[in-house]
Amino acid sequence: MIKTKIGPLGTVAGMVVLIAAIPLLFVFYSSAQLDAERWGRLWSTRLPELFGNTLSLAILVCLGAFVLGISSAWLIARRDFVGRRLAIWLMVLPLAIPTYVFAHIYSVLLDSRGWLGSLWIATFGDAIPVPDLYNVFGVALILALASYSYVFLMVHAALSRSNRSLEEAARLHGATPMQVFWRVTLPLLRPAIAASLAVVVLHVLSDFGAVSMLRFQTFTLSIYLQMSGRFDYQAAAGLSLVLVGLSLTFLVIERFFRSRQRFYSGAQGALIRPKPATRGELVWIWLWLGHIMLLAVILPLAWMLDWTWAAYRDQLIGAEFWGYAINTVTVAFLAASAAMVVALPVGLFHVRRRSLASESFIQMSSVGFVLPGPVIALGLITFLLAVFSPLYGSLAALVMALVIRFLPLAVQSEEASMQQLTPSVEQAGRVHGAGPLENLWRVTLPMIRGGMAVAWVLVFIDALKELPATLILRPVGFDTLPVRIWIEASEEMLELAAPAALMLVVASLPALWIMMRGQAASR
C-alpha cells in the first residue's frame, strides 16, 4: 500500500530537502555543460585511478575502524576494570581531532627528527627506512585512527543495551564464549556495525583534510584540484557527480541491508552487567586499549601540548587567538542547533509516512555529506549571489553551508530514535485531546530527546572541525580555529598551528560530555 500523501509535514520536509539539494543542483547544472568528448577523457584518464584509490582507501579504513572500534567496545562493555570510565572518554576523544591535524601530526612525528622517526632509527638503524604516510596505507591509518570512535560509540551503546537472555540461552546450550561472540553477539550487533561503518565510509568519501595533506588522489582531492588549480568547474562538477553516484549507491545498499535486520526483544529482559576482569585480563585489556589510545589520543595531544608550550614561551599566543576560538564555537553552535531543528521534519516524515517520497527525501538530504566541501561552498555562493544576495558574505551563509553538509548526521540519529516512537503513544495523546502541535511538544519531542541531543553533538563536533567550506564561505576577516591551523600549517609555522588544534579539542569536550551523559542515562 504505497500512498504518496505529502501533507503539511511533507511540505516542510520537502522544503528542507530542497535547500539541502542546492549544491547538488549546481553540480547537475555545471556538469550538464560537459560535452561527450570531455566526459570521455575524464572516464579514460582520471576515473579508473580515482575509483581504485577511493575504494581501496574506504575498504582499508573500514577494516581498521572495525578492528579498533569493536575490540575496544566489547572489552569496555563486557569487562569491568580499573579506569573503565577513563577508557570510554579516551576512546571518543579522537572525534575532537580533525583528520588534517592527525595527518599533519603524524607526518611530523614520522619525520626523521620527529619522535617516532628518531625512535624508529634508534631501533632499526638506517637499514629499514622510516615508513612514510604518502600512500594508501598511511592515509588509511590516519583516517582509521580519526574515525574508529564512531564504531566504538555505536557498538558500545548497542552492547550496553543488549539483553542477557540470548547469550545466556546460547551458553546453556553448550556454546563456548567464542562461539557466543561469533554466533550471537556479533550478529545482534549487525545493525550497529553497519550504521557506524556507513558513517565511517561517508567520512572517508568526503574527507578532504587528510588526503590533501598527504596528497592521496581521491575524488575529493581531484575535484578540488580541478576546481582551484585549473579553474575547471565543469570537470570538477562531473567528478562530483560520479562521487555522488558512488555514495548514493553505497547508501542505498546499506539501507537495504539494514531495513531487513530488525531485532526485537522483550522490554523486561535484564541487561548484561560487565564481568569484573581478572588480573591477567586487566593486563591484556590495558595493553590493547593503551596502544590504541597512545596512537589515537596521547601522542597527538602530547605533540599539541609540546608545541603549544613552545608558542606560549615565545609569546606567540595573542588576544586574537581567543577571538578565533569564540568564532569557531559560535558557528558550530548555530550550525548544530539549526541542523537539529531542520532535521526533525525530514525524519518524522519518513517514520510516519514510509513512502517513496520520504525515502528519496532522506537520500537527497544525505547528499551534503558526500559532496566535497569546496563544491558545496561554490554551489551555495552561486545560488546566493543569483537568488538571495543580501545573505552572501554573512555568517548565516556559512551556517547554511555547514547545515547542508552535516544535515545527514542529524537526520540519521534523530530518525534512529524516532523508530522507538510507537504510534500507540502518540495516538493516546491525540485521544486525550492534544492537537498535532501540542502532541509534538509534549509527547514526541520528549521521547526523542536523546536522539536530538546526539544529533546536536555530532553536528557540533563536525562543524567545529570543518575546513574546506569555511575557508571559502566565512565572512571577511572571520577566522576559525581550523582555518588558522590550515594557514599556519601550510606555511610550516607549527608552533602556531598546535595551540589552535589544542583549543579545538578543549572546545569539543563539553559536547562529548553531553553525549556521554546521554548514553549513560539511556542505560
Add this chain to the structure above:
Amino acid sequence: MRYIKQIGLVLGLLAGAAGVAQAAGDLVVYSGRSDKLVKPVVEAFTAETGIKVTLHSASSTELLNKLRVEGARTQADLYLSNDAGNLEIGGQLGLFEPLPKATAESVDARWRAPDDTWVGLSARARVLVVNRQAEDVDFVKSIFDLADPRLQGRLAITNSANESFVAGVTVYMEAAGKEKTRAWLQGMKDNVGKSVFAKHGQVVNAVAEGKYAVGLVNHYYIFRYLNQQIKDTDKDKDVDKAHEAGLVKDAIRILVPDQGADGMGVAWNVAGVAVSKHSKHKDLAKKFVSFLVSEKGQKIFAEVNFEYPTRADVPTAPGLVKDIKVADVPMSKLGPERGATIDLIEAVGMP
C-alpha cells in the same frame, strides 16, 4: 514550553547572525600569504596612515576562485598572492584595476604585469640545497643535472602539487623547451621513486641530516633553516652579523643553478598584489599598494622572510646571494602556461 523557548532562542540567534555586518577594517585584503609575513608591513601602514586593514587569509588559488565567483559583489579591495601565475590569471580575467604608472614603475619591469594590473612585492629563487659532506655532487651545476642517474635515491624534492614547484616547471618549459623538461621530470621521477616531501622545510632538514645529497627548494627555506641553527646554538648572537661574517658553518650550502655565460638562469617567482576591479575604496587601496612598494614597505618585506625586494634601490637581507642570473621568462607566462605545465607533470606522473 522549554523546547519552544530553546528553539526560539536558536532562531533568534540565527536571525541575528544573518544581520551581523562584519566589523571589517577600511580595507579588505584577500591574502594568500602567511599572516606572519604580511602583518608587519600592514601594521606599519596602519601606524602611518591610520587606515585599518583586514586580512582575509586562505590559499592564493582559492581566493582567486572566490574573487572570480563573487564578481561585483566582492568585499575585497586588494588581492595578495604568493604566486605570479595567479596574479596573471586574475589580470586576464579582468578582475583587477590597473595601478597608477608611478606606483607600477617603481618596481623592476621583470616583476610586474605588462599591463600594470599587478606588481611584485618580494621575489624568490628556485635553488639547490647541497649537503657539504655529500660525495660526487660536483657535477651538479644545472637544474637539469637533477635528472642524472648518479642522484638515484639522493634527491629530495617536494610533491608536484606545490605552487612553487609548478611555477618552476613552467619557467623551465618556456626556457628550455617542452621535450627537455619532460625528460628532466622523468629523470627526477626515477631518482626519487615515490618518496617526495610535503614541505620545503622538510627537504632542507633531510639534506642537512645527510639523508639526501641535494634538494630543490625556494631559497628562503635555506635561510630560515640557517637562522634557526644560529638561534638554537647561541641565543644572544646577532643573526645578521653572523651571516655577514660567514660564521654559519653548517651542514648545508646553497647552490644557485644554471649560472655562467651560457647558463639558463634560475627560475623566479614573486609574491604580488593587485587592486580589485570592484573595490569601493580604490583610492585607499592604491595608497596601500604604493606603501607596499615604497622603500619603507619593501624593506620590511625583505627583512621578514629573506626574500628579494622588487625595488632595485632596496638592499637585500644580509647573507643572501646577490647578482643572480635569472631565466629569461617573463612572469606573465606563469599564468597562461600553468594548465600546460600541470598536464606535463601529470603525463609524466610525478608524485
